[in-house]
Amino acid sequence: MSMQDAATGVALWRQVADGIERGIAEGRFAAGEKLPGEMEIAETYRVNRHTVRRALATLAERGLVRAERGSGTYVETQRLAYPLRSRTRFSEIVGAGGHEPRGQLIEASDDVATRELARELGLKTGAPLVRIEALRLADRTPICVSTSWLSAERFPDAGQVFASVRSMTKLVAHYGIRDYRRSSTRITAAIADASDAARLDLALGRPVLVVDSTDVDPDGKPIVTKRSRFAAERVEFIVESD
Amino acid sequence: MSMQDAATGVALWRQVADGIERGIAEGRFAAGEKLPGEMEIAETYRVNRHTVRRALATLAERGLVRAERGSGTYVETQRLAYPLRSRTRFSEIVGAGGHEPRGQLIEASDDVATRELARELGLKTGAPLVRIEALRLADRTPICVSTSWLSAERFPDAGQVFASVRSMTKLVAHYGIRDYRRSSTRITAAIADASDAARLDLALGRPVLVVDSTDVDPDGKPIVTKRSRFAAERVEFIVESD
DNA sequence: TCAAGTTGTCTATGCTAATAGACAACTTCA
DNA sequence: TGAAGTTGTCTATTAGCATAGACAACTTGA
Structure with a gap:
């Protein structure tokens, strides 16, 4: 019943790695700047220096920090700002941030509506549906994996169309829908499962932002409903009230 | 280079526990229903039965499942729906969900504006600020920890006032502000740090939704800015477009 | 009532995480 | 140049994770 005295089931080096990563994400360790020495980190986490070294090694492997022998360990990173509005387009948001949006079809299959x-x-x-599993990237960095469902009657061969245009906006345009808007968005967080983690190039145990959303055409008729999993360490959602 | 073949640094029993919890959260295992047997779970995760038992034990300790000898292991849970609107009041949202909202002052201190x-x-x-660290609960379940900053000149003794009224709405009403609205909201996710985990009664390694927000009075003048950490496994944010 | 299926508890063993200490290799700065 | 501070690599030891098998205690349904 009482709380746990430590993160049982999570290796110490992992906790240290997560702590440092959090520090970087929150700006406590600025990009390009030097981290505290291994000994100092070991003291603040009350942990052996070798444990710190292992933590730093994994961060280095993921490209978050870079160690320089004799000198120190240095940082690099930046989070993508992702506004959630009624007009939400991945390509526009990523493009506005100065990055090149990319889409990649993982799998398309037939499904039936629960x-x-x-x-x-x-x-x-x-009812017959088309299910599209896609990966979306900014430049070469994976941002989110999304599973989309569309009516198979209204959008026949949607999977093949998506495979060639690689964008949901272009897909629906192909069926004559020139504009659409977000009707509902639900957000929560979870730990990435094995396949999402692999696709997002995330260490397992890392959190993802899970977004369930539905887009509708200008008449309010539903077009597509999605479940997207965003790498939490790479994005920050912006909710604009009013 | 290559991805990790498994969740390095996360114990197997923890991965199984997280997997089952995700299954519950996503409704694959309905509340009140029986989970698969320990042997069956062990097979699906390709893991020893003892490992599954440890996973279930931690879930049981957190009140997510209940084991009945000779019969099976059963589920219990429900996520709180938390709408994000320009009118966002913890007490109203929780009350609307049929729960009793509670607030609890953790610490109030003086601070200066970064x-x-x-x-x-x-x-x-x-500029001089008052910093209020508070825990918010629905019935007896901790929902979020929030750190709020207010101007010390405009809201003198805000800490003491909050300690007695235990609500941000009532606090600002005490200073003659009858209405306010949310002006900005930024959401991301992270792993709970040790003190947040303890206050939220979360196992370490569990994700939190981190919400940075600012409330303004009807004239658009900022009143309070906050950073709140929500237990991801207990809430689901609803973003209403339009 | 009995057999099948479930959770609970015990013993035992190999492997990995974490600690500890020592020293090498290198950078920085006085 | 030299001392202090940094990361890199090695050896060794202890605690906890994960597996394996066996059996007890209990529930369910035929």
Whole structure:
């Protein structure tokens, strides 16, 4: 019943690595600057220097820090600002941040609507759907994995179309829909599962922002419903009230 | 270079526990229903039964599941829906969900404005602030820990006032502010640090939703800026577009 | 009532995480 | 140049993770 005295089940070096990464993400360690020495880090976390070394090694492998023998260990990073508005387009948001948006089809398959999917899409339970699993990147950095569902009757061959245009905006344009908007967005967080972690190039145990959303056409008719998993360490959602 | 073949630094029993918890959170295991047997879980995760038992033991300790000897292991849970609007009041949101909102002062102290805080609050760097660290609960379940900053000149003794009224809405009402709205909200996710984990009664390694927000009065003048850490496994944010 | 299926507890063993100390290799700065 | 401070590498030891097998205690349903 009482709380746990430490993060049971999570290796110490992992906790140290996460702590340092958090420090970087929050700006306590600025990009380009030198981290405290291994001995100092070991003292602040009350841990052996070798444990710190292992933590730093994993961060270095992921390209977050760079060690220079005799000198110190240095930082590099930056989080992508991702506004959530009724007009939410991955390519526009990433492009506005000065990065090149990329899309990549992982898998397209046929599916049938569960009760929840049917409700979101305004269809009947069991209606034929196209399920598209896609990876989205900014430059070469994976940002999110998303699973999208569309009506198979309204969007036949959506999977093949997506494979060639690699953008949801262009996909729906192909079916004559020139504009759409976000109707609902639900956000929570979880730990990445094995396959998401692999696709996002995340260490397992890292958090993802899970976003369930539905886009509708100008008449309010549902087009597509999605579940996207964003690498939490690479994005920051901006909610604009009013 | 290559990705990690498994969640290095995270114990197997922890991965199994997280997997099951995710299954519960996503509704794959409905509340009240029976989980698969320990042997079956062990097979799906390709892991020893003892490892599964340890995973289930931690979930049971946190009240997520309940084991019944000879029969099986059963689920219990529900996530709190937390809408993010320009009118965002913890007490109203929790109350609307049929729970009793509670607030608890952890610590109040004097502080001075960093450049970021000053910008958010429309003050000068170094201006005197009151910093309030508070825990918010729904019934007896901790939901979030928040650190709030207010101008010490405009809200003298804010810490003492909060300690007695235990609500941000009532606090500002005490200074004659009858209404306010959310002006900006930024969301990301992280792993809970040791003290937040303890206050939220979270196992370390569990994710939190980190929300940075600023409230303004009807004239648009900043009142308070906050950083809140929500237990991700207990809430789900709802963003309403339009 | 009995067999099958479930959770609970014990013993035992190999492997990895974490600690500890020592020293080499290198950089920085006085 | 030299001393202080840094990262890199080695050896050794202890505690905890994970596996394995066996059996007890209990529930369920035929």
